[in-house]
Amino acid sequence: ERVAADMRSVVLIGMPGGGKSTVGALVAARLGRPFVDVDERIAQRVGMPVPEIFERLGEAAFRRYETEAVREVCKESGLVAACGGGVVTQPRNYDLLHQNAVVVLLRRPLELLACEGRPVSKATGVAELFRRRAKLYEAWADAAVENDATLEDAVERVIAALE
Numbered sequence: 001e002r003v004a005a006d007m008r009s010v011v012l013i014g015m016p017g018g019g020k021s022t023v024g025a026l027v028a029a030r031l032g033r034p035f036v037d038v039d040e041r042i043a044q045r046v047g048m049p050v051p052e053i054f055e056r057l058g059e060a061a062f063r064r065y066e067t068e069a070v071r072e073v074c075k076e077s078g079l080v081a082a083c084g085g086g087v088v089t090q091p092r093n094y095d096l097l098h099q100n101a102v103v104v105l106l107r108r109p110l111e112l113l114a115c116e117g118r119p120v121s122k123a124t125g126v127a128e129l130f131r132r133r134a135k136l137y138e139a140w141a142d143a144a145v146e147n148d149a150t151l152e153d154a155v156e157r158v159i160a161a162l163e
């Protein structure tokens with residue numbers, strides 16, 4: 001089955017600081033598809049940056065906005081999208097993502113993650129988050145790619161995983 005040849009969207013999941021937005025934007029450019037960053041979409045809709053949503057409205061409210069954004073993004077076809085790292089914490093997001101998209105896990109070793117200062121890493125600690133989330137990411141992924149070399153390698157690997 002050639003996934004790249006169909007019009008399902010490609011959705012990147014993985015740990016915060018693992019390169020989803022950077023790699024996603026480059027993959028989109030290479031495939032000639034629009035790129036959507038789900039966290040940015042949420043920030044636009046709510047009218048504040050994600051860390052402020054966490055602080056002022058709380059994580060539960062953020063998760064509700066996130067599900068709405070995922071629902072909206074997954075109505076469209078042919079996109080490349082990057083989700084926030086916590087999208088896998090809400091089982092309700094599973095069907096929304098898998099109905100119309102290929103879910104690609106971007107794996108990045110713990111020591112290479114760049115997630116200091118992000119809300120969830122502040123609250124829980126990156127290593128703890130990594131430990132808790134690994135199984136979820138693997139279970140949600142239709143394909144998985146290592147982001148442990150250069151950016152260009154990661155982009156190539158995502159595109160290769162779609163073929």
Ligand code: S3P
Nearest residue numbers: 015016017084085086118119120
């Ligand atoms: C979160 C990851 C963030 C953002 C929010 C919660 C998480 O996105 O959605 O801070 O729970 O892992 P990134 O993965 O882009 O940092």
